[in-house]
Amino acid sequence: MSRHAHLGIDLSDTGAHAAAWRDHGSRGQRLFDAARLLELVTVAQRGALDFVVFDDDFALHPSRSTTLQGRLDAALVAARLAPRTTGIGLVSTVGTTHTAAAHVAKAVATIDHASHGRAGWQVGWDTRIDDVPTAGPRSSAVQSAAVAAAAEAAGVVGRHWDRWDESAEAPSARRRFVAHDGVHFAAAPPTAAPRPPQGRPPVVVRADSPAATELAGRHADVVRVRVTGPDEAAQARARVRAAVAAAGRDPRDVRVLVDTHLVVGPDRASAQARHEMLAELEGVDAGTLSFVGTTAGFAELVSTWVDDEIADGFVVRPSSVHTDLPALVDGVVPLLRAADRFRLGYPGATLRDTLGLPLAAARYAATA
Template sequence: MSTKHLHLNAFLMSTGHHEASWRLPESNPVANTDVEHYRNLARLAERGTFDSIFFADSPALFNEVGRRPSGALEPTVLLTAIAAATERIGLIATASTTYNDPYNLARRFASVDHVSGGRAGWNVVTTATLEAARNFGLEELPNHRDRYQRAAEFIEVSHKLWDSWQDDATLADKERGVWGNGERVHRINHVGRYFRVQGPLNLPRSPQAYPLLVQAGSSEDGKELAAKYAEAVFTAQQTLEEAQAFYTDIKKRAVALGRDPDGIKILPGIVPVIGSTEAEARALEEELDRLIVPEYARDQLARRLRLRPEDLPLDQELPADLPDEDEIEGAKSRYTLIVTLARRERLTVRQLIGRLGGGRGHRTFTGTPEQVADAIQDWYDNGAADGFNVMPAVLPSGLAAFVEHVVPILRERGLFRREYTGTTLREHYGLPRPAWRAPAAVGV
């Protein structure tokens, strides 16, 4: 029996990750703006002793409104509501380095960390859509390399701001009438290519010092950013061999930068469709796929592939002549994953739409709780993952099935915790609290 412990994050998305989940009789079609829906999901994941929950985000309309529940609550605001309804589970939100400024965002995540008692995490993204760019006065999407260089400086400035207060700056000495020691609060005086920030942050150092930093891009630039800064990586891989290669690559890059490879956790996405029997699971999968509206799905696929919808006949394979990854400025790695999947399995557009409908390129797995646990253990034991980004196809039922039936199996196999042993998100992931560094010592 393995003595290692894997990490589990619950990626929560309205009615579930399958695009047709909202059409099931059980689903609440307006769950995307229902705070109590998300509180209940967080409490459910906490009952399963998940390390964390996670919300994706983009500063643009996320989906075609005809296709699935669209529009999303701002995730750091949502996390504060969830923090009050939970006690231990980590709380991770996505925020863009392209369409924010470091001061406000560093303050926002430090605030969530204070409010939650040390459970905040930040999924760092550079935002790959033209729609977002045009919401911020830009005619074109910023260059891929430029976005990642800005992201690196953004993180460095955030680190400086989180370190602008020393841990012992707050004295609260009522007898002497001294609340804080001003010599332990520092301007950062950052001047770089993208940002000029004086500081200090207007908030004391938070319980975790820094939120847990997560990254999800798998392009070359994305992997370099992850290797340098990320403490958890959410990734999309379709096969064991691809996942092993990615895992090894990220760990080697981290070591080359002087980091402990155990200080960066790799969590591939998995979309489990669970039934008490394999036939029951297959029936749910087939029902969901039957409810996909192919015209919506084809339109989105065409935009991702930079084609016209009429260039993608539903019952034919992808055209032979597609752009190279180097020609793609947004979501390079996901583009390559989708094309590789279609080519490798010789999928028609209709079949590809079905495969993407469940998890947008993440691995889907349909079966019994034992089969799901086997799939998780296989990748975990064979150097492909430190844990998993669990993406239930339907919510809340898919998460409930995982917590009630898969988690006990993982516990019995010695793969997962039976109870929380720490109180902060960093403790759940086995990571130390960063020591204070003088802001001037943080390089760009």
């Protein structure tokens, strides 16, 4: 029985390379144009990709060769796109370091309601005070402390999503008041919001440290790993699945996806030339898998890694969204479908359906 790959697309900024806005067709002047984002998501949706990711944090993002800085609010972008899209999941990064868990839960739940069950939450946290000069003392936390606080917040977010019991007969009995007094923060119960259509929107975690891997093991439905080759990917997937099992969860219910910078062309020489041009302008992140080649070559890589259980799929950062995203959708996806390695469409109405995740039961639901 063949295994289908999961494919997400990261639409943060203009592409995987910070200089991609200078590439022909990238339309750098439209970086903050909501209509442009809708165009890109529509392309991804045409290929039935699992989800799009919008990254976010409190820091500016200066470039070595341009003064281009800043990002739009990821949750607001997803909320705006929710009623204008169908099928595709909308994953927004919402940080836990400077945002109360209750507000995170409500923001993501709102997107889930607006999209009829297609929201996802990528857990974010901040560690460096120089990135966030006005954010207060918590931004100076070291990585392990920041991730520990994010893990605590992720647990509270899940409890907030479960606090609305639709099975209760009386409306007044449907709300559960979730107060929290933990190691890293305390919070009183805020105004209740209806439970998200998915119950719990899928949680995405970047497992880029041992502490983050532990967080992923306890709370993640989708785990993003950064590797440079198949051996590293297999080891990273094994570590994630071990962390999931250690947390008392079923590793089969978690998807491990490899972050990949994608540069494609009609032949490998053309793709390599564009890759070198962008690298010369801005440099390349050496810690993430880069694929430089043809659509057939990337389709073969996806099929091989999924067949060999090296990964469950990929989160693609197109080197230039206006070049590599259409190539992924119109070139790679048809080849994967022809090989029975990618589904023909969306299997259901929710992001959990697309990811093949089980229904999330409400912990406070009334029992007989």
